[in-house]
Amino acid sequence: MVDEITFEVLRHRLDAINDDAASILARLSGSQLAAEARDLNTVIMAPDGRVVCCGRYVLAQVVSMHLVVRDILAQYTDNPGIGPGDQFVTNDPYVGTLHQPDVVVVAPIIVEGRMVGWCGSTVHQPDVGGPNPGGITYDARSIFDEAVPMPPVRIVEAGRMRRDIEREYLARSRTAELNRLDLLGQVAANRSVVEQVERLCAQYGAETVGAVMDRLLERTELLLRERLRALPDGRWRHVSHVEYRPHGSAPGEPEAVYAVRLTMTKRGDDLELDFTGSDPQAPGAINAAYPALANFAIGSVLIYLCGGLPWVPGGVWPVVRILSREGTVVHAKWPAGVAMSTAATCQAIRVSVNSCVARMLETSEEFAPLVMASCQAAGGGGGTVHGLRADGTAYATMTLDEITGGGGATWLGDGADSSGYTTSPGASCANVEVNEAYLPLLYERRVELADTAGPGRHRGGAGTLHALSPYGTGTPMTMMSFGQGLQHPLAAGVCGGEFGGQSVVAVTPRTGTDDLAVAQGLPASEGWSLPMPSSTIQIGAGDVLISVSQGGGGLGDPLEREPSAVLDDVVNGLVSVAGARRDYGVVITNASEDSPVSADEAATERLRAERRRLRIGRSPAPRATGGRAGRRLSAALDLLPASSASAGTAVSGRNQRERDGVVACARCATVLCGAHENVHEHLVADDVSPAGRSPLGAVYAGGERFVVRHFYCPACAAQIDVQVCRVGDPVLAAIEVL
Structure with missing residues (x-):
């Protein structure tokens, strides 16, 4: 049994050892990607590969590192074996890396014959081969048109670099010398972790160090489940879009659009991320293999839900269930191309998780500050x-x-x-x-x-x-x-x-x-x-x-931003005078040589009142007094008992409404619909072209297929939600009461 003081000492020591490794890697690297931009990360893992400590660099690189270790344990325990001083290198996105340019090196931590854990690092390489310099081929038809991935191979054996494997690895790259420096940095970083953990085991005992790792995993899982239990159950949805021009597209043909669809369900202390509704995989490049899906999904949960909790990916993993279909753009089937996944589909995965987690946190006054x-x-x-x-x-x-x-x-x-x-x-x-x-x-x-x-x-x-x-x-x-x-x-x-x-x-x-x-x-x-x-x-x-x-x-709602804050942004060059009027309904007086810019409060109030009237086609209802009633369904919506709906309220399914309650606007208390209806279908929807706010006025061919859909309360005109949709898409049930 490890006492709390020892636990805290070793927890912080492991974190410091891992952070030292990241610094070693960055200092030894010859590439600006690692040395300057820190496109890297390091981890310490439990004996089965679950990530216990991770660096604060690129979080999306570390969650699936345990998949690399599990593959090595499954494939290599007997042949070629796993021993002290060994290190394994891979860039295989179907095994556990993000994509081919992210190269992973992992090493076992073995103390007196006992497997204490693993450590690892990853770095984005300038080039890892393939037809296109930089390691990404946009119009790949399969992974064979990209840099061919290397499965885990033992590149360091008993502390010595395998020159034959190193040559084979570097021969793939146009930037071999930079890649070699990164590789040496990764090997040195891992060696540093192994040596420092060995000293830690000599001081406290390998059993104690292992117990601390186990408790970190268990405690993180318990804390996250506790947070989930404190949140109301519910279901939330988001759709993101990715554009891609497959190989062989006809000239003038618009890019194909692929949808990433997430349905997130929270029941009790269980969180389910269901991506099964996402579109079938693309011919190449933009697809995410399963490790990339796991990296971005759970990495996003760490950032957007786990504020104030330990960042221990291995403790988050058992709480979050990821549902997906092989052969989709988020879970590609070999040999689909995946090299551009991190800049395409993975971004859509992150945004979808971000949006759904934010909707969940909105339901709680206690946790809304984490939104x-x-x-x-x-x-x-x-x-x-x-x-x-x-x-x-x-x-x-x-x-x-x-x-x-x-x-x-x-x-x-x-x-x-x-x-x-x-x-x-x-x-x-x-x-x-x-x-x-x-x-x-x-x-x-x-x-x-x-x-x-x-x-x-x-x-x-x-x-x-x-x-x-x-x-x-x-x-x-x-x-x-x-x-x-x-x-x-x-x-x-x-x-x-x-x-x-x-x-x-x-x-x-x-x-x-x-x-x-x-x-x-x-x-x-x-x-x-x-x-x-x-x-x-x-x-x-x-x-x-x-x-x-x-x-x-x-x-x-932008119309609720303080005019003085908008004025500050105009003065600082972050919002233009025209943008203040268009986006915030704030009237800025032009500056002269003798007087600075200022916000015209009376003109702003008139403009904002007119904007609200235009949103719903009539004068809006006033704010309700007395605070919010019922429980929060979102920042702008309340879930009220059935008695709150008057006899004349136009809500369908009255009998069910009387049983389950109603949804009302939190700003004006107007009842909108029954608790189990799609509230977005009862809001005023307005589709506008995204070109209106495009930077520099740049408009791209194909943009006409998309709209920005605004949702307003039909009574007080408060802006409740904003979504990006394809033209003609049905109204998404973004919030569902369970």
């Missing part, structure tokens, strides 16, 4: 770049400029501007000077872009604009864009908040060195009509590559 809107998703500005330097040597990597999008808003305040992925809290974009040192390019601009943040009572974080050109080389730079979030926004708002701004990626010819419009990528007029990016975008010496990372989602 967070979606952060940016990987967009059109993300992708691989490759070409030749002036000396003829090749380069192939990612700039990681897309990791500059906005974070999601919370009830505590606005989302963080240009903060990157919420699910990658320790990762960041590479510094401009670092990218220029590694690559033959020149940044002309990197700036937070106005009106990219998702509007709301609390706005999302702003996205960022980048403008860069080839530099010091006579050959063009080729970019393979991830091409997501161009036709419609991806970063969902919550509690009636709007989606964050969309992605932009385009190549424009340079017209003048002092032309601000070119430096910002801003055309002279609105409605910049653009084709979707091809699999290989050429950026020549006279061109500027323009990209915009997405904004984070907003929280709450």
Whole structure:
């Protein structure tokens, strides 16, 4: 039995050992992806592979590490065997990595013949082979058109690097020297963990260290189940969309659209994530294999539900049941291509989990402060770049400029501007000077872009604009864009908040060195009509590559944002004067040389009253007094007993209503429907084109297939929900009472 003091000492020591490993890996790496952007992570695992400690870098890389260990235990225990000093390398996404560019190295921790646990690390490599430099082939027909994955193989044997395996691994890459440095960093990081855990076992005993790992797993599971029991049961839904142009598509044919559909059900202390309604898998590239689905689903639960709880993925795993169908875009069947999954379908998985968890947390006054809107998703500005330097040597990597999008808003305040992925809290974009040192390019601009943040009572974080050109080389730079979030926004708002701004990626010819419009990528007029990016975008010496990372989602009705907060955003360049009026109904007086900008409160009040009237076609009802009644169904809806519905209330199924209660607007107390009806069908729905808020006025072919659907209370005009749908989609039952 381990006492609490010893438990706490060893818990923190294991965390520190794991964090040391991540620092060792980053310092030894020669790639800006690891050394600068921290596109990596490290873990310590129990003997069966369950993750006990994980780094705070890219959380989506670590959840499925135990699948790698379980594969090794199942396949290699007898042949070739698992011994002290061994390490195994793999980049097989069907075994347990995210995709082929994320290379995993794991090592057993064996003390005096006893398996105490495992450690491991993962790093995104600049290139792992395949037809396209950078390791991702957009128009792959199967995984055989991509970098062929390597199953787990023993690359370190009894402490010595296997030169034959190392050569075979590095021969696949166009950036072998960078990959070799990363590999050595991973081996050294694992060796450091093994040595420090061995010393820990010598001091406290291997049995005690093992007991601490077991308790971490058990305690995390118990705490999460306790949190779930404190939340009302229910069912919530979200749909996200991914665009993809399969190999062989006819010229002019629009991208195919694939839907990721999540139904999340919470009963008691059980959480079920059901993705079985998702579309069949694509011919290649964008599909997620099961380990990627598990990584992004459970990694999102860690971020969005486990605030204040230990981040122990192995303790979360038994609480969350993932349902999926093999052969779908979220659970691809071999040999489907999956190399671009992390920037496409996996982002849709994360946003869907984020949205459903937020809806669940809204039901509780105690846990509502944990609600967070979606952060940016990987967009059109993300992708691989490759070409030749002036000396003829090749380069192939990612700039990681897309990791500059906005974070999601919370009830505590606005989302963080240009903060990157919420699910990658320790990762960041590479510094401009670092990218220029590694690559033959020149940044002309990197700036937070106005009106990219998702509007709301609390706005999302702003996205960022980048403008860069080839530099010091006579050959063009080729970019393979991830091409997501161009036709419609991806970063969902919550509690009636709007989606964050969309992605932009385009190549424009340079017209003048002092032309601000070119430096910002801003055309002279609105409605910049653009084709979707091809699999290989050429950026020549006279061109500027323009990209915009997405904004984070907003929280709450934008018409409830304080005008003074909108004014501050205008002053700080995060919201334009036109955007203040369009998105928030705030009238900003133009500045003169003698007076600063200000918010016209009287004009704002009139404009907002008119906006609410236009939402529902009549003057809205006033707020109810006396606070909320019944129990929370969401931030904007209450579940009331049947006696709350008057005899004249237009609610179908009266007998059932009398048994089960009714749903009412929390703002005005108007009864909307019976408890078991789709409340969204009883709200006023308004579909608008996503082009109206597209950054820089950029409009992409195919965007006309999507709408942003707003839902308003038919009595008081409060904005209750916002969804992105395909034109003609039925109303989604996003909230269901059990």
